[in-house]
Amino acid sequence: MDKAQQDALKKAAGIEAAKLIQNGMIAGLGTGSTVRFLVDELGRRVQEEGLQFTGVTTSRRTQKQAEGYGIKIVNIDDVDHIDITIDGADEVDKNFNGIKGGGAALLWEKIVAINSNKVVWIVDQSKVVDTIGKFPLPVEVIPFGSGQVVRKFEAKGYKPTLRLDADGNPVLTDENDYVVDLHLERIDHPQELAEDLIHTVGVVEHGLFLNMVDQVIVGDPAGPRVLTNPNK
Numbered sequence: 293m294d295k296a297q298q299d300a301l302k303k304a305a306g307i308e309a310a311k312l313i314q315n316g317m318i319a320g321l322g323t324g325s326t327v328r329f330l331v332d333e334l335g336r337r338v339q340e341e342g343l344q345f346t347g348v349t350t351s352r353r354t355q356k357q358a359e360g361y362g363i364k365i366v367n368i369d370d371v372d373h374i375d376i377t378i379d380g381a382d383e384v385d386k387n388f389n390g391i392k393g394g395g396a397a398l399l400w401e402k403i404v405a406i407n408s409n410k411v412v413w414i415v416d417q418s419k420v421v422d423t424i425g426k427f428p429l430p431v432e433v434i435p436f437g438s439g440q441v442v443r444k445f446e447a448k449g450y451k452p453t454l455r456l457d458a459d460g461n462p463v464l465t466d467e468n469d470y471v472v473d474l475h476l477e478r479i480d481h482p483q484e485l486a487e488d489l490i491h492t493v494g495v496v497e498h499g500l501f502l503n504m505v506d507q508v509i510v511g512d513p514a515g516p517r518v519l520t521n522p523n524k
């Protein structure tokens with residue numbers, strides 16, 4: 293599948309998911325190229341159909357895009373609930389365990405997700421996998437002592453790399469943290485790995501989102517299809 297085909301599937305999933313947002317809702321808006329299509333469609337509905345909803349964004353990038361369409365964005369601490377959050381993902385398996393953070397927004401994404409009544413992911417079909425881990429697992433770490441964290445990960449065989457931008461500088465999250473990507477190839481015991489990572493001093497959050505999603509809308513050449521998590 294080339295990039296144009298993949299983008300078409302992402303766009304179809306984004307447009308399908310936009311139908312879930314109704315007048316008066318408080319909606320979490322994720323981050324990434326798939327979510328961009330979602331926000332474009334929501335922006336169109338706001339401008340052409342008069343849709344009115346309030347958004348809580350998972351990154352400054354998404355906030356900027358949404359506000360550009362006139363979508364009202366508020367701080368997460370200024371709402372008492374979030375009806376639904378729609379976000380992208382890097383991989384998801386049949387147990388609805390996923391990897392997120394390819395766009396370095398995993399921390400805010402997880403905070404918004406756990407405070408949402410319903411979580412929906414939008415992905416193209418290539419992201420539905422048997423076993424997660426082929427996609428490098430992002431881990432957000434505090435810059436101070438991050439080299440020591442990387443060494444600890446190396447010693448455990450996690451094959452870490454510090455994520456760098458095009459100029460060779462560390463990528464910074466919206467919280468000014470670093471991202472370390474773990475090149476694990478496959479994750480057979482995600483729960484154990486999650487426990488290990490979150491108990492490593494210096495780690496703020498990791499990109500394992502385990503059984504946190506209610507529905508996945510998969511962009512498929514035959515049309516978007518919905519996977520529903522039976523365990524939520």
Ligand SMILES: O=C(CO)[C@H](O)[C@H](O)COP(=O)(O)O
Pocket residue numbers: 322323324325326327379380381382391392393394395396397398401
């Ligand atoms: O987790 C994310 C950002 O931190 C994204 O949702 C994930 O990386 C998917 O991105 P894309 O839609 O561009 O493929």
